Amino acid sequence: MQVTETLNEGLKRGYTITVPAADLDATVNRKLVEAQPEVEMKGFRKGKVPMALLKKQFGQRLLGESMQESIDGALGKHFEETGDRPAMQPAIEMQNQDGWKEGDDVVVAVTYEALPTVPDVDFSGVKIEKLTVEPAEADIQEALEGLAKNAxxxxxxxxxxxxxxxxxxxxxxxxxxxxxxxxxxxxxxxxxxxxxxxxxxxxxxxxxxxxxxxxxxxxxxxxxxxxxxxxxxxxxxxxxxxxxxxxEAKIDDDMAKQFGAESLDALKGQIKERLVSEYDGAARQIVKRQLLDQLDGLVTFDLPPSLVEAEAQQIAHQLWHEEHPEVQGHDHEKVEPTEEHNKLAARRVRLGLLLAELGQKEKVEVSDAEMTQAIMTQARQYPGQEREFFQFIQQNQQAQQQLRAPLFEDKVIDLILDRAEVTEKSVSKEDLQAEVEKLEEV
CATH class of the missing domain: 3.10.50.40 (Chitinase A; domain 3)
Incomplete structure (x- = not known):
């Protein structure tokens, strides 16, 4: 088998892979020999079917399998030797000009974009300000009054x-x-x-x-x-x-019991816990944006154009549907990304590759328990259909990855925050909300 480089520009790679006909024939024969003992055919005892008849019966199918195995094996060996990691599925095209026929060598062209080498980052200079809010009695009372109106x-x-x-x-x-x-x-x-x-x-x-x-x-x-x-x-x-x-319900123990609490004090405690969780979640969004903004300026490296293009297309498509909520499905012309979409896509791809590289180096993993918790949280959005949702996730690798990716990212971000300089600043609920609104404007 011969692998010849045809393209090496930036992250773009191209190779010609030639699989000799003799190698293919040898692979087919090996498969036939391995299968012969178990083959049963009318007129022959099990395992005694002649090789020539086996080749006539199964040769074409095994030939196709052997081609695919040979090309996959050559690519696997190539990636192992070069250290290249394709950004997307490599494009493979048969090169035999007059069409391939049995007895010919197989010649294919392989092209792909390699993932870039991400440089190491010193996180000691990263400075993060974490906003903290302590729920005030007025906030708890406001929540109680809202519950009373809804009771x-x-x-x-x-x-x-x-x-x-x-x-x-x-x-x-x-x-x-x-x-x-x-x-x-x-x-x-x-x-x-x-x-x-x-x-x-x-x-x-x-x-x-x-x-x-x-x-x-x-x-x-x-x-x-x-x-x-x-x-x-x-x-x-x-x-x-x-x-x-x-x-209007009175704010007392009886009202608290309507909401599953043993007493008014217990309900107040639950409200305080919920407010703390909401404030912490909002503060986390702000911290994450601060961190990503700083990381975006710490390193530069080449980005695979195909990844940026795909991300820009997804951004443009999502924003188009947000502006046209009445349109269901994809019954519209292709949405072309703008320069702003391309810029945002490049940022997302750069940060995604950086976080993925750091997570890989630090051996960050999402545990089965963490995945189960994420699935349970999502399943609550489909009351009465939780079992069906679980089954869908178990059978769909892409859906699993969509759940796993944000968990992985959050664990990597926590890793970076442990190495960064993080200070806390106590602010009001209104100040926190104002910062969150700034994020939504960007």
Whole structure:
């Protein structure tokens, strides 16, 4: 096998690989010899099929396999010897001008862009200011007041029920004059306008008063889940016990219990923990931007054009869809990246390669436990479909990489922060938010 260099400009590489016909034939014969003991064919005992017949039957398929193995082997050996790492999948093209036929040497052209050599970086000069915010009592009180507004509390009212009010009533449903299973309840609280009952039911309770009796006449939808009731007319005999209007919850232990806390003090503690987590997350964004900005100016090296082009295209495509949210899928002309997109893409590729190189040198790894936690966090976004999401991730290498990449990046950033000079500055919640908004403007 012969490998000849044809291109070496910057990060661009080109090679011609020649696989002699004799080498291919030898590989095919070796595969046939290895397979012969297990081959069964009509008219022959197992393992006794003649080699000539085997070659006639399986030779073409094995020839294709042997070609691919030979080329892959040559590339693997080449990368091992040169230390090159292709930025993207190498392009391989058959070079036999008149078409290849059995007995010919195989000649292919291989082109790729090599990943650059990333220089070592001295992080001792990196200076980071971390903003810290201590949740104030006013912030906790503001959050409590927000919860009180969202808490669904109803207080007794006089007069007629209106949309948004809660009606507490007993009801008995009948179809063809006979009660049906699941059609009765006592002291049932129904918020009018919530659309929690079948269509038309709640509308007929608007205007009722406490101690009033009313028959509600409705028809079950044709696609109702209970087939024996689907499309049937029904009468619900209703006895109104109480009419309530929405009220504002008192900030006390009872309200806290609505939100799963044992007491008001426990709820305050939960709110404080949540605020600390939110503030820390925002501060982390700012620290990360500071660090990346400084790293971007610390080193320069050649970037693979194909990676920059692909990243710029992705940026342009994403921003286009953000500006045109009404367009679904890819039913549009190709979006051409601007100079600004190319500049941002170059920054992202440079920093990505730098962080990847440092992580590799420092043997940074994302553990199985960390991946499982990330998958569980993502799965919560699909309530009721968590199992399907887990299965999708397990079967999709690309999806796994999309989850693994930010975890890996964060671990590398933590590694750099350990070596950088980090100072803390206490600021207000408003100051922190202002810094976050600056990030969003960039």
């Amino acid at each position: 669904q509390v109803f207080v007794t009212k006089k007069g007629k029920a209106a949309n948004g009010d809660q009606v507490v009533f007993d009801f008995l449903g009948k179809v063809d004059g006979e009660p049906f299973e699941g059609g009765a309840a006592e002291d049932y609280p129904l918020v009018l306008g919530s659309n929690s009952f079948i269509p038309g039911f709640e509308d007929q309770l608007v205007g009722v008063k406490a101690d009033e009796e009313k028959n509600v006449e409705v028809s079950f939808p044709e696609d109702y889940q209970a087939e024996h009731l689907a499309g049937k007319a029904a009468i619900f005999e209703c006895k109104i016990k109480e009419v309530k209007k929405p009220g």
